Each structure stands twice: as structure tokens, then as C-alpha cells.
Amino acid sequence: MKRILMSGAMALVLSAPTYADGHLDGETVLATVNGEAITIGHLIAMRQMLPAEYQTLPDQVLFDGMLEQLIQQQVLAEAAEAGELSREIELGLENERRAFLAAMFMDDVAMAELSEDDLQAEYDAIYGEAEPVVEYNAAHILLETEEEAQSMIDQLAEGADFAELAAENSTGPSGPNGGALGWFGAGMMVPEFEEAVFGLEVGEVSAPVQTQFGWHVVLLNETREQAPPTLEDVAAELEDSLRRARVDARLEELTQAAEIERPEVEIDPAVIRDQGLIAE
Structure with missing residues (x-):
């Protein structure tokens, strides 16, 4: 179908022949190539095999394009078969x-x-x-050293705003957003970070937490239970x-029932x- 949109092919419009009562079926002939019939059935079978992007084309476009494609394929196939395959x-x-x-x-x-x-x-x-899954909403400030992380904790204890400190000091991508990480569940963060979060009470700030990314100061905003999907x-x-x-299962069943022999032959895979x- 790579040539289905070819301008020459699109110019062809053939009407399907009908029976006396107007009935069509899969054997209705749309064209013949050197006596070889191309039928409605051929087009139906071809359409079923089209990639998804072609399936949404208008029916007239598909009809004309597939018919022309089949005609061309028949011409070329006959030429190929004219000699010894x-x-x-x-x-x-x-x-x-x-x-x-x-x-x-x-x-x-x-x-x-x-x-x-x-x-x-x-x-x-x-x-x-x-069971319902617990999810966590947290924010963090990512820093390069433990001393910097402890400084953030000290400032928070004195009343500093967590989001402002994160925006001013965090080296992580969430810094400009106040360190907000949104909602996450188990397995979504690195283990050291998760362990710290899971041990916090809502509203509590962690001690300095070291991960592969640096040192974190973590604030747990809230938790919720996420019920299993319906x-x-x-x-x-x-x-x-x-x-x-x-x-x-069917493939396994058929494979087990089949007589399959694999001769023990030493073959260099490069033979392909x-x-x-x-x-x-």
C-alpha cells in the first residue's frame, strides 16, 4: 500500500458490477488482468491487512487505491512468473x-x-x-552537601517558608516549583528517599537524606489511599x-503436539x- 496515494492510481474510479437484482458478493468482479479476476473479496481481504493509518481513509479513496494496487500487482506478478522463478x-x-x-x-x-x-x-x-495503595505528596530541597541540608532544616525551624527555600536553593528541577514532587507511590523514588518519606508524619520535615543525586530535605504534605481500579x-x-x-496457550498446545526435529548441525549464525x- 505504499503507492496507494499515487496520483495516477487515485484517478481510477471503477464501479463494481452487480447481479440483476443489484446484489453484490465477494466474487463480484471489479477488473480482469489478462483474464485473471480481481474481486470485491480481494479488496475486502486487502483492507483488513492495511496499517492503522490507512484504515481511516475514506472508503472511496481506499476502494480506488486498492483496486489500482491489485491491478498493478497482478501485472507485475504475471511478468515475474513469465520466466522461471x-x-x-x-x-x-x-x-x-x-x-x-x-x-x-x-x-x-x-x-x-x-x-x-x-x-x-x-x-x-x-x-x-x-489492598488500597498509599500515595504520598511531598516536596524536597536538593543540595550538594549535608551541611547545606542541615542549614535548610535550621532555617525551617526558625519559620522560613519551605517553598521559598526550595525555589532559592534547590539544585533539582522541582526547585522553581517550590520543590513540589506531586503524588507518588512505593517504587517510584529511589529507596533512600522513599524510606525517609514513609517514616514522616504529615507536615514533618526530614533530617538530611543522602541519595545518588545529593542531599535532600523532605517535607511530607499529605497522604491518601488509592483504591484498586474498577x-x-x-x-x-x-x-x-x-x-x-x-x-x-494455543501456540504452546500446537507446538507441543507438533513433531519438531532440530538436527544437531554446527552452523555459523553469519550464514543468514x-x-x-x-x-x-
Whole structure:
């Protein structure tokens, strides 16, 4: 479809033939190339394989572009088949056929209907016993030395404003914003910083905290409990997970049932670059 927007192709507008009663089906012929039919079915199958960015094009644009593309492909394919096909082309065709059939089969597996019970069971397995997650809202002043950090703490004890000190002294990117870090949960900050935050009471300022970034003075503003997401919130994510699991399970089942032999042959992996092995 790289040439679907080609100006010459877009100029072609063909109307699909109909039966006497106006009925169309997948076998309705749109064009013939040296006697080889191109049908509505060919266009439908082609559209299903288009990248997402083409799927949103107007139907008329897609219809005209795909039909012209198929006509051109048929002309070129016939020219290629006029002579003896090289082994390289035969191997490429085998790979394309294998890949296409595999993709279509696994797509059917993945897209089989999912029931509400399936989604509910997956949700219960993941979130059914999940406890609310504690989140923290904190600010910090990042400094180069412990002495500087202690100086900030002393000034705060004397009534200095935390946000003003952060804006004037912090070397971190949050400094201009008063040192505000927003909301975060466990695992989102470096361990030493988290340990200090988790040990504070709301409104309390930490002792100097050293991390790989320097020395921090931390203020815990508030905490909250974040409840697990609802089924509605994560339905799309769960559906994707279930579909991937179906594919993995079916692939594993088929692979286990297949007779697969791997001859013990010593091969230099660089052989995949030797085009001469398939040239004729």
C-alpha cells in the first residue's frame, strides 16, 4: 500500500458490477488482468491487512487505491512468473504464505468472543484481594552537601517558608516549583528517599537524606489511599491480556503436539547473510 496515494492510481474510479437484482458478493468482479479476476473479496481481504493509518481513509479513496494496487500487482506478478522463478523468490513466497496463515489463525484465536464472566474472573484474580495503595505528596530541597541540608532544616525551624527555600536553593528541577514532587507511590523514588518519606508524619520535615543525586530535605504534605481500579477502568487492559494469553496457550498446545526435529548441525549464525546460498 505504499503507492496507494499515487496520483495516477487515485484517478481510477471503477464501479463494481452487480447481479440483476443489484446484489453484490465477494466474487463480484471489479477488473480482469489478462483474464485473471480481481474481486470485491480481494479488496475486502486487502483492507483488513492495511496499517492503522490507512484504515481511516475514506472508503472511496481506499476502494480506488486498492483496486489500482491489485491491478498493478497482478501485472507485475504475471511478468515475474513469465520466466522461471528463482529459488530466492520461491523461498520468499513460502515464508510469506507461512506468515500470513499463521497470523490469520492466531488472530482468529485471539479475537474469539470474551464473555463478561471471563473479564470478571480475570479482574478478581488480579485485583480481588488488592489492598488500597498509599500515595504520598511531598516536596524536597536538593543540595550538594549535608551541611547545606542541615542549614535548610535550621532555617525551617526558625519559620522560613519551605517553598521559598526550595525555589532559592534547590539544585533539582522541582526547585522553581517550590520543590513540589506531586503524588507518588512505593517504587517510584529511589529507596533512600522513599524510606525517609514513609517514616514522616504529615507536615514533618526530614533530617538530611543522602541519595545518588545529593542531599535532600523532605517535607511530607499529605497522604491518601488509592483504591484498586474498577473493572470498567481496566476492562480494555484485561481484555488484551486475556487475548494474548489465549494466543500463547494455543501456540504452546500446537507446538507441543507438533513433531519438531532440530538436527544437531554446527552452523555459523553469519550464514543468514550469505545471499549466494539461495541465488541461482
